[in-house]
Structure formats: C-alpha cells, structure tokens
Amino acid sequence: MNLEQEITPYIQQAFSELYQHSLELQEIKLQPTRKDFEGTYTFVTFPYSRISRKSPDQTATEIGEFLKEKSALISDFNVVKGFLNMVIAEEAWLRVFADLARDSHWGQQPANGKKVVVEYSSPNTNKPLHLGHLRNNFLGFSVSEILKANGYTVAMVNLVNDRGIHICKSMLAYQKWGNGETPESAGMKGDHLIGKYYVIFDKEYKKQIEALAEEGMDKEKAKAEAPLIKEAQQMLQQWEAGDEETVALWQKMNEWVYAGFDETYRKIGVRFDKMYKESNTYLLGKDIVEEGLQKGVFFKKEDGSVWADLSAEGLDEKLVLRGDGTSVYITQDMGTADLKYQDFGMDKSIVVVGNEQDYHFKVLFSLLSKLDRPYAKGNYHLSYGMVDLPSGKMKSREGTVVDADDLVQEMQNTAKEYTQELGKLEDIESQEAEVLYNIIGMGALKYYLLKVDPKKRMLFNPQESVDFQGHTGPFIQYTFARISSLLRRADQLEIPYQDVDYSAIKELQASEREVIFQLSQWPDKLRLAGEEYAPSVVAQYVYDLAKEYNRFYTDVSVFNAEDELRRNFRIALSSAVARTIRMGMGLLGIEVPERM
RNA sequence: GGUCUCAUAGCUCAACUGGAUAGAGCAACUGCCUUCUAAGCAGUAGGUUUCAGGUUCGAGUCCUGAUGGGAUCACCA
Numbered sequence: 001m002n003l004e005q006e007i008t009p010y011i012q013q014a015f016s017e018l019y020q021h022s023l024e025l026q027e028i029k030l031q032p033t034r035k036d037f038e039g040t041y042t043f044v045t046f047p048y049s050r051i052s053r054k055s056p057d058q059t060a061t062e063i064g065e066f067l068k069e070k071s072a073l074i075s076d077f078n079v080v081k082g083f084l085n086m087v088i089a090e091e092a093w094l095r096v097f098a099d100l101a102r103d104s105h106w107g108q109q110p111a112n113g114k115k116v117v118v119e120y121s122s123p124n125t126n127k128p129l130h131l132g133h134l135r136n137n138f139l140g141f142s143v144s145e146i147l148k149a150n151g152y153t154v155a156m157v158n159l160v161n162d163r164g165i166h167i168c169k170s171m172l173a174y175q176k177w178g179n180g181e182t183p184e185s186a187g188m189k190g191d192h193l194i195g196k197y198y199v200i201f202d203k204e205y206k207k208q209i210e211a212l213a214e215e216g217m218d219k220e221k222a223k224a225e226a227p228l229i230k231e232a233q234q235m236l237q238q239w240e241a242g243d244e245e246t247v248a249l250w251q252k253m254n255e256w257v258y259a260g261f262d263e264t265y266r267k268i269g270v271r272f273d274k275m276y277k278e279s280n281t282y283l284l285g286k287d288i289v290e291e292g293l294q295k296g297v298f299f300k301k302e303d304g305s306v307w308a309d310l311s312a313e314g315l316d317e318k319l320v321l322r323g324d325g326t327s328v329y330i331t332q333d334m335g336t337a338d339l340k341y342q343d344f345g346m347d348k349s350i351v352v353v354g355n356e357q358d359y360h361f362k363v364l365f366s367l368l369s370k371l372d373r374p375y376a377k378g379n380y381h382l383s384y385g386m387v388d389l390p391s392g393k394m395k396s397r398e399g400t401v402v403d404a405d406d407l408v409q410e411m412q413n414t415a416k417e418y419t420q421e422l423g424k425l426e427d428i429e430s431q432e433a434e435v436l437y438n439i440i441g442m443g444a445l446k447y448y449l450l451k452v453d454p455k456k457r458m459l460f461n462p463q464e465s466v467d468f469q470g471h472t473g474p475f476i477q478y479t480f481a482r483i484s485s486l487l488r489r490a491d492q493l494e495i496p497y498q499d500v501d502y503s504a505i506k507e508l509q510a511s512e513r514e515v516i517f518q519l520s521q522w523p524d525k526l527r528l529a530g531e532e533y534a535p536s537v538v539a540q541y542v543y544d545l546a547k548e549y550n551r552f553y554t555d556v557s558v559f560n561a562e563d564e565l566r567r568n569f570r571i572a573l574s575s576a577v578a579r580t581i582r583m584g585m586g587l588l589g590i591e592v593p594e595r596m
Numbered sequence: 597g598g599u600c601u602c603a604u605a606g607c608u609c610a611a612c613u614g615g616a617u618a619g620a621g622c623a624a625c626u627g628c629c630u631u632c633u634a635a636g637c638a639g640u641a642g643g644u645u646u647c648a649g650g651u652u653c654g655a656g657u658c659c660u661g662a663u664g665g666g667a668u669c670a671c672c673a
C-alpha cells in the first residue's frame with residue numbers, strides 16, 4: 001500500500017461529508033507536486049467545483065482543512081489556483097521507509113500463476129548480429145525480467161531463421177569461392193565468416209545483373225535471370241528435397257553460425273529457455289489452413305489458393321496458402337503460434353519484432369482470434385523502432401551496419417580508457433579490472449538502448465552517443481559503487497542499521513525526504529513497466545532515483561551525522577537505494593559494480 | 597496513391613496517459629574536492645512543443661486539415 005492509496009479514501013470521505021457526494025476511489029487521482037511548490041502530492045479540484053458548487057480554490061481549501069484534521073498523514077497543505085498541495089507528515093515518511101526497508105522484495109509481485117512466452121532475437125543464420133539486433137535482444141531480455149518481477153512465469157524463446165533463399169546465397173558463395181575455409185583457418189567467428197560469403201554473393205550477383213543490363217536486358221528481368229540467383233533457387237529446392245550434399249553443407253555452415261551466436265549471446269548476457277528453428281517449423285500451419293476452411297474463416301479461389309478476408313477490420317484479403325499448396329510466411333507463423341501453445345500453454349505470447357512488421361502481426365493476430373485460439377487475447381507484438389545511424393538507415397548488404405561484436409568490444413575499450421584517464425582502479429588486479437570494464441561498457445550500451453521508449457525509432461551516433469556521464473548507465477553504476485563503499489565502511493565499523501526503529505527522528509532533511517519519496521515510487525513504476533512492456537520506464541526511474549540520491553549524498557554527511565541514530569538511518573537509507581538500483585538495473589540486464 | 601506511424605532546447609531523449617511557469621543529459625559558460633568515490637553536485641543560458649484550425653475551466657497530450665520524415669501495401673521472409 002502506498003501513500004497515494006492511503007490518502008484517497010480520506011478525499012472520498014471529504015466529498016461525502018462536505019458535499020454529500022460519493023466518489024469512486026478510482027476516479028480520485030493524485031499527482032506529484034511540482035518542485036516549485038511545497039508538498040508531495042497534489043489534488044486538482046477543477047473537475048469537482050461543479051460538485052462542491054464552490055470555486056476550485058475554495059473547494060481545495062475545504063478539502064485541505066478536512067484532510068489536515070482527519071488524517072495523520074497530512075501535516076499541512078497549501079492551495080494555489082485550485083491545486084491542493086499536500087504536505088506529508090514526517091512520521092508517515094518514516095513509516096513508509098520502515099516498510100520498504102524491511103521488504104527485501106520491495107516492488108515485486110508474488111507469483112500470479114500466469115505464463116508468458118517472450119520470443120526475441122530471432123536472427124537469420126546468414127550474417128552476424130548487428131546494432132538493431134542488440135536493441136531487440138536487450139528489449140526481449142529486459143521485458144522478460146520485468147514480467148517475472150510482476151509475478152509471471154516467463155519462458156524466453158528464440159525462433160531462428162535458419163533456412164530459405166538468403167541462407168542458400170551464403171552457401172552458394174562459399175561453395176564457389178570458399179576454398180574449404182573454416183572459422184579456424186580464417187581466424188573468424190563462424191557467423192562473421194558466413195556473413196562474409198553473403199556479401200560476396202551480393203557483389204557477384206550485382207556484377208551479373210550489370211553485365212546483363214549492358215547486353216540490353218531490362219533490369220528487373222536481369223535480377224531474375226542472373227545465373228547466380230537461379231543457382232541459389234535451385235539449391236533451395238535441393239535443400240527442400242533433402243539432397244544429402246546440400247543438407248550437409250547447410251548443417252556445417254549453420255553450426256559455425258550457432259557457435260558464433262552463442263558467443264555473442266554470452267557476451268551480451270542474454271539467454272533462452274528454448275530455441276525454435278524454422279527448418280523445423282516452416283511446414284507447420286497447413287492443417288490450420290484446412291481447419292480455417294472448414295470453419296469458414298478462409299476461402300478458396302479458383303486456382304486453389306486460400307485466402308482470408310479481413311476487409312471488415314480495415315485490413316485486406318490475405319493469402320494463407322499458395323495455389324500450388326505451399327506455405328507462405330503467415331502459414332508458418334500460425335503453426336508456430338500453436339506450437340508454442342502446445343509447449344507452454346501460455347496466457348500471454350509476446351513477440352519482439354521491429355515495427356516494419358506491424359501489418360503482418362495485425363493480420364496474424366486477427367487470424368488467430370478468428371480461429372478461436374485460446375491464447376489469442378494474450379498475443380502482443382512488442383513493436384520497436386529502428387535504430388538509425390547519423391548516415392541514415394543501416395543496410396546490411398551495403399556494409400553500413402554496426403556489428404554487434406565490434407561494438408561490444410569497442411565499448412569495453414572505451415570504458416578502459418576512460419577509467420584509466422580518471423585514474424580509477426589503479427590498485428586493482430588487471431583481471432578483475434577487465435571484468436569491470438566489461439560491466440561498465442555493457443552498462444553504458446544497454447542503458448543507452450533501453451532508456452528510449454521501445455516504440456520510437458532512435459538515433460545511434462557511434463562517435464558521441466554512448467557516454468559515461470549524465471543520463472547514462474555508468475552514472476547509475478557509479479552511484480551504486482559509492483553506496484557500496486559506504487556500506488563497506490559501515491560493516492567495518494560494525495554499525496547496526498538494519499531493522500532499527502527510526503521513528504524517533506522528528507524532522508527529516510529535504511533531501512532525505514526526497515529519497516524516500518523516490519523509493520516509494522518503485523512498485524508503481526515496476527507495475528507500469530510490466531503493463532506497457534517498457535524497460536524505458538525502469539531505466540528512467542533508476543536514473544531519477546540515482547540523481548536524487550546523489551543530491552542527498554552531497555547535501556549531508558553520513559558518517560558525520562548529528563547523532564548515531566541519524567547516521568544509522570542514513571546508512572539504512574543508502575542501503576535501500578543501493579538495493580533498488582541493483583534490482584532495477586538487473587531488470588535491464590545491467591550489472592552493478594561494488595567499486596569503479 | 598491507400599493504410600499505419602513519428603515530429604518537443606543546437607544534439608539525444610523525458611513529460612505519471614487532459615493539469616500549474618514543458619523537464620533531464622550532451623555540447624557552451626560559472627562555481628564546488630584538507631570531510632563518506634568530482635563517472636558527482638550547484639548555477640547561467642537555451643522553447644511560439646512543425647504549421648493552421650477545433651473540442652473545454654485547462655491541450656505537447658484528444659479531433660480535423662496541411663507540411664515534412666519513416667514503415668507497409670508480394671502466390672518474399
């Protein structure tokens with residue numbers, strides 16, 4: 001129970017006693033008081049002056065007086081132009097703090113018995129991961145953790161696109177120009193090696209198109225007629241027919257890629273409970289088409305192709321099975337959705353996929369709901385915006401991508417340089433220091449990508465974007481490290497600060513009160529982040545908390561406090577902040593260091 | 597062209613879902629380390645929230661239109 005919930009019943013009572021009007025608790029909304037005014041919570045009375053039949057100012061004053069008299073929570077109030085600003089009593093603050101300090105799972109919800117499947121990452125096996133994948137991976141992982149903290153049981157799954165024409169392109173190029181190269185012989189990660197041949201294919205393919213165009217062929221036709229693309233298509237058919245040699249090559253190259261992905265996943269700290277591969281799922285869904293036909297959800301055209309008519313919902317007609325009886329993308333996706341339900345029996349199913357597929361998922365979810373799937377209502381497309389570079393959009397075929405492995409390495413290097421420049425960590429073993437550089441570098445990168453609202457597209461400037469000062473991951477990590485240092489000293493001095501009754505403190509410093517207020521906001525923020533699938537809410541909160549704590553830290557002295565009780569209180573307050581920072585950052589997939 | 601989406605300080609992002617004088621960080625400038633970590637803190641400057649209307653006590657937020665970005669509209673995935 002937070003303060004807001006404790007105050008609103010009194011306001012309800014005020015309306016009933018002063019104006020003989022009954023208000024629903026839910027319609028009483030409080031908001032934080034603006035910094036320029038005294039108080040913590042504000043009640044806006046404009047909408048109620050019709051009920052009170054008095055001016056907003058007068059209404060606010062009357063309610064304020066009522067609260068001050070009837071509720072021990074409110075020690076004072078002021079009214080500015082219809083805004084009722086309430087001042088919370090010091091005892092209430094201390095009680096709020098005592099409650100949250102005692103609760104080691106502060107803000108977390110108990111298990112609610114509901115299951116969620118979060119699908120994210122979902123790479124293609126023809127090229128290494130890039131910056132866009134990083135946003136996807138960090139989002140998927142963080143949302144999963146946030147949902148766990150909100151009481152859900154979460155399964156993280158990865159649906160790997162390991163088949164199709166694009167894979168054949170890499171395979172073909174490797175077959176032609178690879179000379180038996182392996183990741184070992186090339187000294188490259190497997191995913192990078194395969195990516196190299198994907199680029200080679202594209203280059204050679206373009207050459208062929210140019211050549212054909214020079215001979216006078218139409219460009220569009222040349223794209224379809226170039227020998228390389230024909231060969232790739234043929235290879236795909238061979239693969240689908242189970243041709244031994246093709247499958248063996250496919251398997252070998254995919255294994256290289258998986259090894260490369262595993263290494264990247266480990267470095268960026270994400271993991272999965274289950275891997276799905278499209279090579280196993282691409283034939284699924286045909287039985288659902290049959291079922292849909294029988295239920296009258298789908299219809300057949302003369303050429304035998306099967307369609308769904310979604311025009312009633314403002315969507316178009318959508319093909320779900322080709323005339324020759326083969327699948328399209330959405331057929332497979334329906335099948336995979338069912339497969340997930342078989343595997344997990346989930347209440348919610350979340351897919352983390354870029355917003356260029358908004359239309360696709362609108363259609364898919366609509367189909368699943370027409371097909372009466374039990375999980376249909378829980379489907380959610382966590383649609384995130386693209387990551388742009390200053391030069392514009394990233395294009396993998398044109399080599400303008402920011403490679404994930406390179407970026408991670410670069411972040412660590414920068415963290416190292418910056419740390420040494422500041423002259424920190426000089427007394428620390430080099431191996432331990434490397435671990436710290438990784439924590440700080442990854443913290444900067446993850447925080448940078450997660451602090452932005454997932455729905456919005458964002459800009460990444462490799463030169464200047466990822467900073468270590470201000471509104472950044474390292475700023476928050478630094479705050480944690482400072483507190484850790486305080487707590488080490490407290491432990492050394494054997495100061496008891498936990499489970500102590502601080503209610504004898506009569507008056508709080510403004511900065512102490514502000515820190516308690518920030519802490520008290522955590523459960524609401526965590527719940528909101530879960531409801532909106534938005535790690536940015538957690539990121540923003542943790543920053544606000546750290547900022548407020550730093551203010552407190554420079555404002556007062558912990559170990560030179562006026563008396564022991566106050567000193568111990570400040571240690572306990574610091575400890576609670578550290579714990580909340582660690583929890584919040586943990587939900588973002590970011591580690592926090594004991595020193596830095 | 598149809599549909600969807602975005603536009604806030606020089607730059608990158610917030611704004612508790614309709615509330616007060618729109619906030620942070622970076623960049624610029626000024627202070628603060630003989631006291632717990634200066635990756636910090638305090639301050640100055642920076643805004644007609646793209647534009648034009650509308651809805652109401654009140655609009656960055658809702659509605660209409662315009663302008664400008666982006667996405668999507670395949671028997672591709």
